[in-house]
Amino acid sequence: MTPQTAPPPAWLSGHALGPGRPWPMGASLTGDGVNFAVFSANAERIELCLFTHDGRKELCRLPIVEREGDIWHIHVGGLTPGAVYGFRAHGPYAPEQGHRFNPHKLLLDPYARALEGRLKWSDALMGYRIGSPRGDLSYDSRDSAFAVPKAVVVDPSFSWGNDQPPRIPRTDTVIYEAHVKSMTELHPGVDRGLRGTYLGLASDPVIEHLHRLGVTAIELLPVHAFVDDRFLVARGLRNHWGYNTLGFFAPEPRYMSKGALWEFQTMVRRFHAAGIEVILDVVYNHSAEGDEWGPTLSFRGLDNASYYRLGDGGRHYVNDTGTGNTLNLTHPMVLRMVMDSLRYWVEEVHVDGFRFDLATVLGREAQGFDPNGGFFDAIRQDPVLSRVKLIAEPWDIGPGGYQLGAYPHPFHEWNDRFRDGVRRFWKGDAGLTPDLSARILGSAERFDHSGRAASSSVNFVTSHDGFTLEDLVSYTVRRNFANGEENRDGHHESHSDNLGVEGPTKDPRVLAARALRKRNLLATLMFSQGVPMLLAGDEIGHSQGGNNNAYAQDNETSWLDWARADQALTDFVARLVALRRALPILRQRRFLHARKRQCDGLPDVIWHHPDGRAPQSGDWHDPAFRCLCVELRMQAEGGDPKPDAVFAVFNTGTAAALRLPRTVPAWELLLDTTRPEFLPDGTASTLREVPAQSVLLFRSLTGTSKGDPP
Known part of the structure; x- marks a missing residue:
């Protein structure tokens, strides 16, 4: 007898079956068993499938007969944590109408808290018959259970002790974008058994490194359970970055x-004890099921017409993400799933915030992107989520997809205008000085509206997506051949510069020029208003060999080579972060608009030529204007009476005579990127020349700041 027709096995006789309840969603412990609740508006019948603990044998299929609205529910008495299960959904297989039900395909619970087993690519995963002349309109009756990860019942309770979120103010935040495995796989200080894991990431050597840098938050590339794409597996590659989510509640098992x-929870607790926040990069814009030619793993088989945005009558998928499908957050139950997922990670796992991949998808309503749409309304009114850090990647490839600056408070946004403008300025492109002036003041033209703060902009020069900092100054052309796409993938224009030699070199002049360029880029990042983000590895000189799209490189290309770390560069980055922390002027909450302060009558921003002249209208459009000087004070609107000031110089041109502003009696030189070994001594500077290709930072000697710069 098959599982479809067999009576419940003997072991289930002591497990009373009951109607259960429609909440909470997924599998939840009740004290005397497990309650299961799953959503489907269009299914005709749903079965709960129970498996052995290793997930290899299907023990029985229990019909879920109770339904409240569109939520199907059942209670199985006596089940305990560790129980393994999945669903099968019966209904119409009518792709032209958006329905792809196929009970031969085992389905992962969208609310699964843990997974048993890995996805095994097989044609049996497809709801249609591969090779059929009818294509995706055909029907496949092979059972897929052997190839699909199963859900595991989890007890999320954990001994948190006195764990408290660090709650770093937005203005004080310095983000460090990292990958769990890349960060630890080659780290000599991490125990070999813990390398590539959550526990290894939160080990003492890694935390000590983050403390040395002074970062306040670690932002992890996707750690929701994800799938290695079939085309990558065929090439012997893996989806290293993880932007291919299968389950929004389960930590990715490969990092355990x-x-x-508890491994993930322990990681969070250890970071919190170290005063470091944990931010997750989350992918709620699409799923791992792909387009109509993809596998049936979960959402597609449970209710394709509800979970996805469909076009052409329902057969084809809207592809605003470039990955084959787009989740339908305008559906209340899909939106609920996303909100439940976010709350789960905050309440049960204690994370401190989220970075939303391709966030425009989340705010796209029927008439286009809406900053007051359902997702934004839901998240901003939520008493749990409204208090954590929220970061948007403000674009996708759909209509009206580029929305930089359009997100509502309290969202931060990745600012690609900062990335490209700063890169081009230091590359030497003409006419970029006006753009730089906007970037170092927090891109007010984009973000200064609707009560938003100057910290709304997440400034970055590099991220996981693109060249590393080392490669940015070493390559003019991407080298992505290892990805197997004939070097067609990745950013075409990176605004990079090899400083005279393409790729690795031993030429001391080229190496010196590259080192200086990196220091200039990093100093510009740290001395700009907004929230700075560092890419893990940039501080040690990590190179990916010119690959600017290393999403499939789970190898030495992406793994940080700690044995070859540039310690001098690490020390320089730590100095920059310490300077930013010591000088509140560099990290203000309000935007600066060159308005006069009541306390001293001086503007909060004063622009200068290096010779002391104020730039005129024509100067801002002069391509020869390559040395920008700016004098900053606390914002006029803030009413801060402190006389402190900083004076910064950004020179992408030749050496120039320098005349320090006379608004204060004396200035102390704090940093000169051409002399990374220079340390301030508390005395007035007599510097009279701006070195070529340099960043200088001074502070006034007439007032006091919070902390002493290093």
Whole structure:
């Protein structure tokens, strides 16, 4: 007898079956068993499938007969944590109408808290018959259970002790974007058994490194359970970055040593004890099921017409993400799933915020992107989520997809205008000085509206997507051949510069020029208003060999080579972060608009030529204007009476005579990127020349700041 027709096995006789309840969603412990609740508006019948603990044998299929609205529910008495299960959904297989039900395909619970087993690519995963002349309109009756990860019932309880979120103010935040495995796989100080894991990431050597840098938050590339794409597996590659989510509640198992939720929770607790926030890069814009030619793993088989945005009558998928499908957050139950997922990670796992991949998808309503749409309304009114850090990647490839600056408070946004403008300025492109002036003041032209703060802009020069900092100054052309796409993938224009030699070199002049360029880029990042983000590895000189799209490189290309770390560069980055922390003028909450302060009558921003002249209208359009000087004070609107000031110089041209502003009696030189070994001594500067290709930072000697610059 098959599982479809067999009576419940003997072991289930002591497990009373009951109607259960429609909440909470997924599998939840009740004290005397497990309650299961799953959404489907269009299914005709749903079965709960129970498996052995290793997920290899299907023990029984229990019909879920109770339905409240569109939520199907059942209670199985006596089940305990560790129980393994999945669903099968019966209904119309009518792709032209958006329905792709196929009970031969085992379905992962969208609310699964943990997974048993890995996805095994097989044609049996497809709801249609591969090779059929009818294509995706055909029907496949092979059972897929052997190839699909199963859900595991989880007890999320954890001994948090006195764990408290660091709650770093937005203005004080310095983000460090990192990958769990890349960060630890080659780290000599991390125990070999913990390398590539959550526990290894939160080990003492890594935390000590983050403390040395002074970063306040670690932003992790996707750690929701994800899938290695079939085309990558065929090439012997893996989806290293993880932007291919299968389950929005389960930590990715490949980063675990024991396969238990407590490993992730322990990581968060250790980071919190170190005063470091944990931010997750989350992918709620699409799923791992792809387009109509993809596998049936979960959402497609449970209710394709509800979970996805469909076109052409329902057969084809809207592809605003470039990945084949787009989740339909305008559906209340899909939006609920996303909100439940976010709350789960905050309440049960204690994370401190989220970075939303391709966030425009989340705010696209029927008439286009809406900053007051359902997702934004839901998240901003939520008493749990409204208090954590929210960061948007403000674009996708759909209509009206580029929305930089359009997100509502309290969202931060990745600012690609900062990335490209700063890169081009230091590359020497003409006419970029006006753009730089906007970037170092927090891109007010984009973000200064609707009560938003100057910290709304997340400034970055590099991120996981693109060249590393080392490659940015070493390559003019991408080298992505290892990805197997004939070097067609990745950014075409990176605004990079090899400083005279393409790729690795031993030429001391080229190496010196590259080192200086990196220091200039990093100093510009840290001395700009907004929230700075560092890419893990940039501080040690990590190179990916010119690959600017290393999403499939789970190898030495992406793994940080700690043995070859540039310690001098690490020390320089730590100095920059310390300077930013010591000088509140560099990290203000309000935007600066060159308005006069009541306390001293001086503007909060004063622009200068290096010779002391104020730039005129024509100067801002002069391509020869390559040395920008700016004098900053606390914002006029803030009413801060402190007389402190900083004076910064950004020179992408030749050496020039320097005349320090006379608004204060004396200036102290704090940093000169051409002399990274220079340390301030508390005395007035007598510097009379701006070195070529340099960043200088001074502070006034007439007032006091919070902390002493290093």
